[in-house]
Amino acid sequence: xxxxxxxxxxxxxxxxxxxxxxxxxxxxxxxxxxxxxxxxxxxxxxxxxxxxxxxxxxxxxxxxxxxxxxxxxxxxxxxxxxxxxxxxxxxxxxxxxxxxxxxxxxxxxxxxxxxxxxxxxxxxxxxxxxxxxxxxxxxxxxxxxxxxxxxxxxxxxxxxxxxxxxxxxxxxxxxxxxxxxxxxxxxxxxxxxxxxxxxxxxxxxxxxxxxxxxxxxxxxxxxxxxxxxxxxxxxxxxxxxxxxxxxxxxxxxxxxxxxxxxxxxxxxxxxxxxxxx
Amino acid sequence: xxxxxxxxxxxxxxxxxxxxxxxxxxxxxxxxxxxxxxxxxxxxxxxxxxxxxxxxxxxxxxxxxxxxxxxxxxxxxxxxxxxxxxxxxxxxxxxxxxxxxxxxxxxxxxxxxxxxxxxxxxxxxxxxxxxxxxxxxxxxxxxxxxxxxxxxxxxxxxxxxxxxxxxxxxxxxxxxxxxxxxxxxxxxxxxxxxxxxxxxxxxxxxxxxxxxxxxxxxxxxxxxxxxxxxxxxxxxxxxxxxxxxxxxxxxxxxxxxxxxxxxxxxxxxxxxxxxxxxxxxxxxxxxxxxxxxxxxxxxxxxxxxxxxxxxxxxxxxxxxxxxxxxxxxxxxxxxxxxxxxxxxxxxxxxxxxxx
Numbered sequence: 001x002x003x004x005x006x007x008x009x010x011x012x013x014x015x016x017x018x019x020x021x022x023x024x025x026x027x028x029x030x031x032x033x034x035x036x037x038x039x040x041x042x043x044x045x046x047x048x049x050x051x052x053x054x055x056x057x058x059x060x061x062x063x064x065x066x067x068x069x070x071x072x073x074x075x076x077x078x079x080x081x082x083x084x085x086x087x088x089x090x091x092x093x094x095x096x097x098x099x100x101x102x103x104x105x106x107x108x109x110x111x112x113x114x115x116x117x118x119x120x121x122x123x124x125x126x127x128x129x130x131x132x133x134x135x136x137x138x139x140x141x142x143x144x145x146x147x148x149x150x151x152x153x154x155x156x157x158x159x160x161x162x163x164x165x166x167x168x169x170x171x172x173x174x175x176x177x178x179x180x181x182x183x184x185x186x187x188x189x190x191x192x193x194x195x196x197x198x199x200x201x202x203x204x205x206x207x208x209x210x211x212x213x214x215x216x217x218x219x220x221x222x223x224x225x226x227x228x229x230x231x232x233x234x235x236x237x238x239x240x241x242x243x244x245x246x247x248x249x250x251x252x253x254x255x256x257x258x259x260x261x262x263x264x265x266x267x268x269x270x271x272x273x274x275x276x277x
Numbered sequence: 278x279x280x281x282x283x284x285x286x287x288x289x290x291x292x293x294x295x296x297x298x299x300x301x302x303x304x305x306x307x308x309x310x311x312x313x314x315x316x317x318x319x320x321x322x323x324x325x326x327x328x329x330x331x332x333x334x335x336x337x338x339x340x341x342x343x344x345x346x347x348x349x350x351x352x353x354x355x356x357x358x359x360x361x362x363x364x365x366x367x368x369x370x371x372x373x374x375x376x377x378x379x380x381x382x383x384x385x386x387x388x389x390x391x392x393x394x395x396x397x398x399x400x401x402x403x404x405x406x407x408x409x410x411x412x413x414x415x416x417x418x419x420x421x422x423x424x425x426x427x428x429x430x431x432x433x434x435x436x437x438x439x440x441x442x443x444x445x446x447x448x449x450x451x452x453x454x455x456x457x458x459x460x461x462x463x464x465x466x467x468x469x470x471x472x473x474x475x476x477x478x479x480x481x482x483x484x485x486x487x488x489x490x491x492x493x494x495x496x497x498x499x500x501x502x503x504x505x506x507x508x509x510x511x512x513x514x515x516x517x518x519x520x521x522x523x524x525x526x527x528x529x530x531x532x533x534x535x536x537x538x539x540x541x542x543x544x545x546x547x548x549x550x551x552x553x554x555x556x557x558x559x560x561x562x563x564x565x566x567x568x569x570x571x572x573x574x575x576x577x578x579x580x581x582x583x584x585x586x587x588x589x590x591x592x593x594x595x596x597x598x599x600x601x602x603x604x605x606x607x608x609x610x611x612x613x614x615x616x617x618x619x620x621x622x623x624x625x626x627x628x629x630x631x632x
Contacts, residue, residue: 168362171329174349175356176376176423190366 027252034058034245041242057246066221067247070229074208075254077139077225081146082204085154086196092151093158094184098167111152119149123216130217137220145217146207154199161195162188197265204258208251226251279340279430279463280305281326286335288321288487295321296487299335303431303465308457310466312474313484313510319467322484323433326465328352339430350379355424356433359440361416363408363423370395370404373422380427394426397456414445421453425460434466438473450476471511475499483507501621505628508553508621514585516553517595520625523548528622530591534570537617542632544622550631553621556585556598560614561605569612574605586611 034057036050044050061067135141165188173183211227218224233244281303288296296318303309311319324330326337328349337344344352363372370391377387395401398418408416424432438446454477457464468474474481475495483490483498491503502508508516521530523544528536536552544550562569572588586597586605605611622631
């Protein structure tokens with residue numbers, strides 16, 4: 001009995017370990033290549049760790065490339081998108097969850113419709129629309145596009161969080177003397193923090209790693225975001241893997257920091273909507 | 278404190294009408310209980326008084342002021358919810374003081390009011406706790422504390438005891454009654470539990486199908502139910518009903534036996550009626566005597582103090598509540614007497630009380 005259970009535990013742990021190794025190996029390889037000096041990259045064959053590690057690629061990326069600019073652009077675009085989308089989605093999600101209004105059914109249908117198309121289809125019309133408005137080659141243009149594409153899903157996400165909060169609470173607050181908005185701000189919003197954190201995180205990562213629109217709408221180096229910037233390490237005749245990987249590692253930092261900040265709410269948030277309890 | 282007047286109020290959700298032509302006035306300081314089965318519209322009526330539901334037709338006045346268009350926050354009423362609706366992210370003290378803080382009451386006055394309410398409800402040691410660290414009964418008390426802390430014009434209770442276990446419910450019931458005695462505030466209390474209604478109410482409003490069936494003091498509803506619905510709803514175990522036709526001063530059920538009508542009751546010859554008799558008013562007699570019926574015992578349910586005996590009589594399942602434990606044995610015969618004076622007679626067509 002106990003031996004069987006021990007065996008099962010060991011098997012279970014091994015399976016988890018194998019999965020984690022599989023998921024994290026690319027990250028490890030990213031790190032490994034980023035600290036491998038260019039001279040050793042091809043000469044040493046496949047090794048788990050180079051015989052000599054260096055930070056030369058990091059130094060180069062930070063001092064001699066436009067990467068700091070890309071990085072800053074990405075931060076501006078992703079953070080603004082995340083904040084705006086979450087703001088809009090919380091208000092819209094609240095309305096969807098609590099109010100009955102004319103055309104609600106159609107609005108939900110339209111929101112759903114936007115999620116059904118591959119984005120590639122929309123690039124040309126998007127460009128046509130943004131170009132006369134002077135929104136190509138600008139971060140604000142990118143923010144507008146990202147906000148537009150992320151609001152529908154985020155709204156559904158927030159709606160499910162609001163659905164999980166009993167209506168009684170804001171009714172109690174309204175009887176206690178609050179307006180609906182005060183009740184929303186002081187009672188409902190604090191209870192939705194996990195949901196807000198999940199939405200922020202989701203939108204931030206989506207914007208942070210978005211390549212397609214950034215590539216199509218931006219041609220100016222000064223407004224380039226980092227996923228596009230990574231491509232600049234690919235030149236006509238060679239790919240500078242070391243620098244590219246160093247840039248990649250650096251790009252992971254803000255995303256990691258962000259999730260570190262919100263992780264307390266995130267687990268709660270991702271499971272809270274699922275089961276009412 | 279205030280009076281509440283409800284004038285020909287109706288409510289519909291789309292095409293579904295849930296309340297029809299409700300008229301009710303609640304006096305200052307009165308404890309009124311709205312009672313009825315689920316879906317009878319009692320909660321909707323309460324929510325309309327609170328301002329949480331729009332009023333489709335008619336008018337509600339609180340203290341003489343028409344409140345149809347007044348937002349809940351400006352009605353100065355307090356409400357205790359079935360789910361308690363405590364704010365999970367606030368301490369007990371903050372929960373109780375929220376309404377006062379919204380009104381920008383001075384800090385010292387808030388502290389004083391919270392302390393006074395907490396004292397009344399025995400919440401002093403719990404003031405710093407969060408709701409999730411409280412038991413059901415304690416949460417219930419906090420919800421009450423939140424209501425009394427600001428001395429509103431009226432208290433509304435929406436099935437406040439439904440989530441408690443039986444023992445706690447009994448205890449809180451008494452506490453609510455004591456509290457009402459002490460504060461004397463106008464209260465409207467919604468419940469589907471007729472015991473709660475009987476014990477708490479100054480006046481009971483029995484509702485069914487969106488219509489008020491009867492309004493009166495609790496014993497009135499018990500002694501003289503106005504129609505079949507109220508007769509069947511008030512009282513536990515529920516009233517027994519026997520169908521029959523009036524003939525010569527008695528009711529004749531289908532089997533040809535006779536149940537004498539109460540004195541002075543006027544019924545047309547041959548009128549189809551339903552006779553109601555409360556289980557506690559069926560008399561068990563030792564042996565067959567003139568006017569008694571003999572029935573077979575089907576089931577015996579001892580409740581401790583009394584015993585509920587189910588018998589088959591006149592094709593109906595008849596319940597008898599007796600204090601004599603030894604009176605009945607399953608399968609055995611039982612001689613029972615239906616006293617004319619304790620019978621309720623209803624017209625079967627209109628379901629209204631006769632006499």
